[in-house]
Structure formats: structure tokens, C-alpha cells
Amino acid sequence: MINFEAFFKLTYGLYIVSSGDKNRGGGFISNTFFQVTAEPPRFASCCNKDNHTAQLIQETGAFSVSVIHQNTSADLIGRFGYKSGRDFNKMEGMQVKYGETGVPIVLNDTIAILECKVIQTIDVGTHWMFIGELIQSELLDDSKEALTYLYYREVKKGFAPKNAPTYIDKSKLEQKEVKATAKKYKCTACGYVYDDAVEKVKFADLPDSWVCPICGSEKEDFIEI
Amino acid sequence: MINFEAFFKLTYGLYIVSSGDKNRGGGFISNTFFQVTAEPPRFASCCNKDNHTAQLIQETGAFSVSVIHQNTSADLIGRFGYKSGRDFNKMEGMQVKYGETGVPIVLNDTIAILECKVIQTIDVGTHWMFIGELIQSELLDDSKEALTYLYYREVKKGFAPKNAPTYIDKSKLEQKEVKATAKKYKCTACGYVYDDAVEKVKFADLPDSWVCPICGSEKEDFIEI
Structure with missing residues (x-):
């Protein structure tokens, strides 16, 4: 038997994973970004195949990660989490810098950034898992707590969007x-x-x-x- | 430039990942267990190639995950996090049940469990990443908070052991x-x-x-x- 409530006991952070270049950038809110090896530092990011950012990561072979803080604006989460980058350039009007690989790195509400070069792309079904070697990382603000999925769900009462690896059809939960x-x-x-x-x-x-x-x-x- | 302090802003849970069978079980404390797709529910677990449990997962093609709570005993963390299962049977004396695949599932200090069948094994360098299809999941105790890496590090003052994907050589940090x-x-x-x-x-x-x-x-x- 599968009890979906058990899934909520797993711990995740919430990040903005971005890719593209100066002309066209994209990004999405991800809860599956994590370190996979320490030496050398390698990280994995799981991205729905339908995501516009997935396409950008495949084109550029690189991505950036912005660790956002607990009081991240709803506007930022709405922009990156619930809208498609196919419809508009998500980087427009954002505080963005460009990494060594040329990918945009979102700085709004961001406490740490990481930039990775893709060394492996794994097909895990509905999602791609991109394995990236770390190129640079920076701590921008040590005074704030990182936003977690738990905080977003319990304090901000948010749910994962449809393309998230952790999306749960609400009809499967007790109402x-x-x-x-x-x-x-x-x-x-x-x-x-x-x-x-x-x-x-x-x-x-x-x-x-x-x-x-x-x-x-x-x-x-x-x-x- | 790589600033290792940025890594600490990434959010992880801490879990016991176990494998083996009734005769010989093993398990380790993992902070890299996460969902990779929602339909069907698939999960990934990153395991150092030197870990005894990695060997057991490869032999059985399955693993279990126990989500442990914040007040998990130091003894449990010591047993699964800092000792090798090559030296002794880690399941001995533990509260354990056996899953549909026959793998042990640790129940001590556990608030939720998941059991996965491996469908893909990916070489990510020093670690294997096992992608598993969910077979069963259970919520055992909804009243307790899951242990997180942040809580373990900040409240319990613990560090990741050497085989962890997030291990950091302390000489790289400012003292x-x-x-x-x-x-x-x-x-x-x-x-x-x-x-x-x-x-x-x-x-x-x-x-x-x-x-x-x-x-x-x-x-x-x-x-x-």
C-alpha cells in the first residue's frame, strides 16, 4: 500500500534553477536539487521534460541554482513556480547576474548561489535528472534561513505545482x-x-x-x- | 570560486536507508533521498560505492527508507551513520520489519517508511545513485518532525561523515x-x-x-x- 502522506515527511529545500543566456533566460522552482558527490562536488537537479528550463539546460549544458530565503515574495514563487517560461522571459525585470557558463543567476531574495556544468543527463521517466559539476558557489546572506518545502507547505500553505517531482493529486489525500x-x-x-x-x-x-x-x-x- | 559555506544553505532530510535480508541487513544515514518523479512515484538514493549497504542494494535490487524524527537517539545515528555494516549486523537488536522485497525496514525513532525496488543504477563518481520505484509507503507517526540535516548540524552540532555526498573537509571551512x-x-x-x-x-x-x-x-x- 502506498500512503502519500508519508511523502510529506521527506525534507526538501526550494530553489530557483535557471538556465539560458543573456538573450533568453528561464528558471523554475525546484525542490530536488542536491549534492551527489563530495569529491569533486557534483549536484543533481531533477527537471520535468516539459519544462522550458529543461530545454534551456540541454541547449546550454549548464544551470544555476539560487537558494531563496523563507520570506521570498509570493510574486517570485508565482513567476518561477507556476508560470511557463515559454510565454515570457522570466529574467526580465529580475536582479540577474551571469555565470561563467553564461547562464543567468537570479539574485532576488537569494542567500546562496551555485553554478553547475552538466556532465550527465539521466532519463528518469517524466523528468530529466541533470548531474552537474560545480563551477562556482557563493554565500550571499548568512543571516537568513533557506526556504524549505515544509515551510512553504505548512506556513505558506503552498502545494507543489503539476510538473514537480513531488506533485500530489489532491484527490489522493484525505480532504x-x-x-x-x-x-x-x-x-x-x-x-x-x-x-x-x-x-x-x-x-x-x-x-x-x-x-x-x-x-x-x-x-x-x-x-x- | 567555490565557497563551501554555500553548500550549508541547501536543505536535506536525514534518513536511514537499509537493504539486505533477514540473515544480513545493513543501513546507513543518508541525506540524499528524494522523489524524482510523481507518476509513477520514483525516488533516488545516493550511496557511496564503499558503503556496505551499496553492495546489499546491488545484491537485492531493493532498499527501504526510514524517516527518523528530530529526537532520534545519538546511538541510532552513531550505529547507522558512523560505523560500517561490514563489521557487524546493524539490524541486530533493532526494531525491524521486512518489506515486500524482503529488505529490512528500521522502525526505531521512525515516523514514516518507504520501500523501493531499484530500476536504474547510475554511476555519479564516488557514489551510486539508485533510482527506485515505490512499492509501499507508510506514515507511522504524524506528531513528530522529521530530522533535517540543518537541525542535526545546528542543534545537534553534527557533521556529515566521510562517505556522505555532502562531506566537507573541515580544513576548507573558516575555523x-x-x-x-x-x-x-x-x-x-x-x-x-x-x-x-x-x-x-x-x-x-x-x-x-x-x-x-x-x-x-x-x-x-x-x-x-
């Missing part, structure tokens, strides 16, 4: 958080609350094409609170 | 924690403190073969506090 009397709906990406009591249109009556006014997440990414 | 006046030494595995003031022999004069009386860690695993 203990949903109360029959509730009339408020929260964006699982950015935390924005839609309150039926103060809106002209009830949430249930909003069209499927409606998106979160803050981060652009889809209607189905909202949960009743 | 800010070491004070010239200090005369106490702490085991980085279990937290045991050796106090020169109350012992007959000064820590510095102990032979290199001396080991921690609590968890068996080597003298070099102690740090001045």
Missing part, C-alpha cells in the same frame, strides 16, 4: 482541510485569498480561465480554507 | 567555531562531550585509536567546543 462551511479560497502558489463574502462573483462561479490576480496561478490551484 | 581557550571536545556524531578538566588524560594526548565511548566515532570526528 481533512476542506470544511463544508468555508467560503474562502486560497491560492496554493502565493497565498492570495479569494473571499466569497466580499467579491461580487462566487469563487465557484468564476470561469475556468480565471487566474490568480497576484501570481497568475490557475483556478484549480486554489483550495477552500 | 570560526574553534576558540583558543576551549578545552572541551564534542563528538560530531552523537554529541558526547570530552572535558579535559574532568578526565585524567587530555583529549590531545589520547591515542588516534581512541573512539567515542558512546557511539564509537573516531577521535578525528570530535571538534573543540
Whole structure:
């Protein structure tokens, strides 16, 4: 038997994994970035094959990682976590520097950065696992705590987006958080609350094409609170 | 430039990864266990090629993962994290159940378990990365927090052992924690403190073969506090 609740006991950080170049950059929020060997320092990053950033990593053979802090803005998470880089250049308007390989490195809300050159690409099914050799790493702010998946889920009430390795179809979980009397709906990406009591249109009556006014997440990414 | 301090901003859990069978089991403390795809649920575990458990995983084609809680005993961490299963059967005296594949699953201080069948073995240098398809998972105790590498490092003052993907040669770090006046030494595995003031022999004069009386860690695993 598989109990999906067990998955929530696994610990992950949340990072922005970026790739591309000065003309066209992309990035996504990843919870599966981790060190795989100490000598030499090598890291792995797991990326959905449909992700625009996966394509950029394959084209450039490199990626960067920004470790973001706990109070990262909902806007940043919405931009990198719940929108596709196919639709717009995610690096536009961001604080970005470019690494030795030419990939963009996001600096907003970032406490540490790492830059890796891909040495191996592994097909693990729906995702690519990129193994990268570390080229550079930098500690930018030692005073802040790194954002973790647990913090994002428990404090910020966020869920993993569909392309994440840890995405869980909510119908598989017991619906203990949903109360029959509730009339408020929260964006699982950015935390924005839609309150039926103060809106002209009830949430249930909003069209499927409606998106979160803050981060652009889809209607189905909202949960009743 | 590579700043190793940046590595400490990456978030990991700490797990017991086990393999073997009823006659001979083994396990090690791992901080690199993570989900790589959601459909089907697949997980990866990174294991030093020298680890006895790596050999057992290759022989059985399966492994289990025990998510241990924050107040896990130092003895458990010492047993699985800093000793080799070549020297003794680590499962002896433990609360263990056996999975569908026959691998042992450690239950001591455990809040969730997962069992995986290996579908891919990747050579990432000093380590093997085993990709496993999930066979079963169980939530055993939802009331406790999972042990994280950060908690182990900051609260319990532990360091990664030599075979860990995240092992850092302490000489590469700034020695800010070491004070010239200090005369106490702490085991980085279990937290045991050796106090020169109350012992007959000064820590510095102990032979290199001396080991921690609590968890068996080597003298070099102690740090001045």
C-alpha cells in the first residue's frame, strides 16, 4: 500500500534553477536539487521534460541554482513556480547576474548561489535528472534561513505545482482541510485569498480561465480554507 | 570560486536507508533521498560505492527508507551513520520489519517508511545513485518532525561523515567555531562531550585509536567546543 502522506515527511529545500543566456533566460522552482558527490562536488537537479528550463539546460549544458530565503515574495514563487517560461522571459525585470557558463543567476531574495556544468543527463521517466559539476558557489546572506518545502507547505500553505517531482493529486489525500462551511479560497502558489463574502462573483462561479490576480496561478490551484 | 559555506544553505532530510535480508541487513544515514518523479512515484538514493549497504542494494535490487524524527537517539545515528555494516549486523537488536522485497525496514525513532525496488543504477563518481520505484509507503507517526540535516548540524552540532555526498573537509571551512581557550571536545556524531578538566588524560594526548565511548566515532570526528 502506498500512503502519500508519508511523502510529506521527506525534507526538501526550494530553489530557483535557471538556465539560458543573456538573450533568453528561464528558471523554475525546484525542490530536488542536491549534492551527489563530495569529491569533486557534483549536484543533481531533477527537471520535468516539459519544462522550458529543461530545454534551456540541454541547449546550454549548464544551470544555476539560487537558494531563496523563507520570506521570498509570493510574486517570485508565482513567476518561477507556476508560470511557463515559454510565454515570457522570466529574467526580465529580475536582479540577474551571469555565470561563467553564461547562464543567468537570479539574485532576488537569494542567500546562496551555485553554478553547475552538466556532465550527465539521466532519463528518469517524466523528468530529466541533470548531474552537474560545480563551477562556482557563493554565500550571499548568512543571516537568513533557506526556504524549505515544509515551510512553504505548512506556513505558506503552498502545494507543489503539476510538473514537480513531488506533485500530489489532491484527490489522493484525505480532504481533512476542506470544511463544508468555508467560503474562502486560497491560492496554493502565493497565498492570495479569494473571499466569497466580499467579491461580487462566487469563487465557484468564476470561469475556468480565471487566474490568480497576484501570481497568475490557475483556478484549480486554489483550495477552500 | 567555490565557497563551501554555500553548500550549508541547501536543505536535506536525514534518513536511514537499509537493504539486505533477514540473515544480513545493513543501513546507513543518508541525506540524499528524494522523489524524482510523481507518476509513477520514483525516488533516488545516493550511496557511496564503499558503503556496505551499496553492495546489499546491488545484491537485492531493493532498499527501504526510514524517516527518523528530530529526537532520534545519538546511538541510532552513531550505529547507522558512523560505523560500517561490514563489521557487524546493524539490524541486530533493532526494531525491524521486512518489506515486500524482503529488505529490512528500521522502525526505531521512525515516523514514516518507504520501500523501493531499484530500476536504474547510475554511476555519479564516488557514489551510486539508485533510482527506485515505490512499492509501499507508510506514515507511522504524524506528531513528530522529521530530522533535517540543518537541525542535526545546528542543534545537534553534527557533521556529515566521510562517505556522505555532502562531506566537507573541515580544513576548507573558516575555523570560526574553534576558540583558543576551549578545552572541551564534542563528538560530531552523537554529541558526547570530552572535558579535559574532568578526565585524567587530555583529549590531545589520547591515542588516534581512541573512539567515542558512546557511539564509537573516531577521535578525528570530535571538534573543540
